[in-house]
Amino acid sequence: MKAIIHAGVQGIGGLQYTEQRDKLPGKGEVKVRLKTAGLNHRDLFLMSARTNQEAPFILGSDGAGIIEAVGDEVTHLTPGAEVIINPCIGWEKTDQVPVVPAILGGPTDGTFAESVIVPQQNVAPKPAYLTWEEAGVLSLSALTAYRALFTRGNLQQGEHVLIPGIGGGVATFATLMAAAIGAEVSVTSRSEVKRQAALQLPIARALDSHESWEEHLGDNSVDLILDSVGPATFDQYFDVIKPNGRIVMFGASSGDEITIPARAIFFPQLHIIGTSMGSREEFIAMLQFMEQYSLHPIVDTVYPLKETALAFERMERSEQLGNIVIAIN
Template identity: 80%
Template sequence: MKTVIHTGMRGINGLQYTTQKDKLPGKGEVKVRLKVAGLNHRDLFLMDKRTEQDSPLILGSDGAGIIEAIGEGVNNLTIGTEVIINPCIGWEKTDQVPTALEILGGPTNGTFAESVIVPQQNAIPKPTYLSWEEAGVLSLSALTAYRALFTKGDLRQGQHVLIPGIGGGVATFATLMASAIGAIVSVTSRSDVKRQKALQLPIAQVFDSHSNWKEYLKTESIDLILDSIGPATFSKYFDVIKPNGKIVMFGASSGDEITIPARAVFFPQINIVGTSMGSSEEFIAMLEFMEKHTLRPIVDIVYPLKETALAFQRMERGEQFGNIAILID
């Protein structure tokens, strides 16, 4: 099968378009002939950490396609079923977070290939209203956004959520989901181009990440902040969040080391919560939520499989607005 592997060196330069031997699904597994896969920032982080000594790896966590083979013991899926892949393996119950999350595309081979083998419970019938491009980029970003907003953030109708760094997949999904329940959504970006694009989303306002946030929000205070940036913006959160508000962290694109002002946390009783990906229960709930509200992923651009490296260069430069898709079949 045609595939893109990462091997030989760190970063995007380690990507190679090549051919690998096809495999058959084992007990309890299904083999999915992929139509579309999706990029995530997680892939960039993995490539930057891998060394020349690491074995070749097929990256990619998101994907959608058609089941072309089933293993022994699979009784709830049939060949020909159109499915979307849940990339979080082995996390079934929402309140039972695994010690180590296993995610498709590292350490196990992922979706930048013509086919992928996954446990049967991770292949979910594709919502019929979604195109292949939309279904192929949905899983990881939408699942992360759903858990951050509702499981961890407990967002309610009428509350105000601030999403710094609009443009990435999780941020755009979170914007659409929050607006769908009647929450007020404000977003930020350093990029004027992205701020202009954000005006097409169901938001209350958008402003420069480097600006004085209090001037834009005026007397309005924030119930929930979704943080994927870390130290570059973290200190600003305490200027705008209301007492008993929540900061839900799911990323750290500007680095890992954060200085937390202790009194700004305990006097107004701010809740700082971590989250990452989501459970099988949440994945099903997320798909049902999206279908109920007819939400569609924002697809930034589509590249063919052999141009996966170009797709990652666009992501690395921070040019995307929404999700980048890889057309496989």
């Protein structure tokens, strides 16, 4: 089968379009002939951290396709079924949080290939109203956004949520989901182009990351902040969040080290909450939520499998608004 592997050097330069040995599903597994897959920032982080001594592997966490074969003891799935892949392996119950969630596509082989083998519990019926391009980019970003907003952030109708760094999949999914329940949404970006594009989304305002958010928001402070940026924007959060507000952290694109002003936490009694990915229970709930509100992923661009490196270059330059699709079959 054709596949994109990462080997040899760090970063995007280690991507290779190759022929890989086709495999059969084992006990409790299914083999999915992929139609589409999706890029995630996680892939960039994995590539940047690898060394030339590490074994080659197939990247990719998101994907959708058609079941091609099933292993022993698979009873409720049959070849020909259209499915979407849940990339979080082994996390079944929402309240049973693993130390580090196991995710498809690192170190296990992922979805940038013509087929992938996954546990039977990690596929769900493809929502019929979604195109293959939309289904292929849904899973990891939408699951992360759903858990951050609702399980961890407890977002309610009428509340105000701030999403710094609009552009990537999680941020755009979170925007659509929050607006769907009647929350007010504000976003930020360093890019004027992205801020203008974001105004096509169901948001109240798009703020410049480098300007004073407090000045622009005035008395319209926020109940919930979804933080995927880290130190570059963290100081501004305390200027715009309400007492008893929540900061839910799921990423650190500008670095790991932040300074927390203690009095700014305990006097207004703020909550700083961590989250990452999500459980199978939440994955099912997320799909039901998407269908209930007829939400469609925002597709930025589509690249063929052999041009995966070009797709990642676009992501690395932070040019996308929404999700980047890999068309496989």
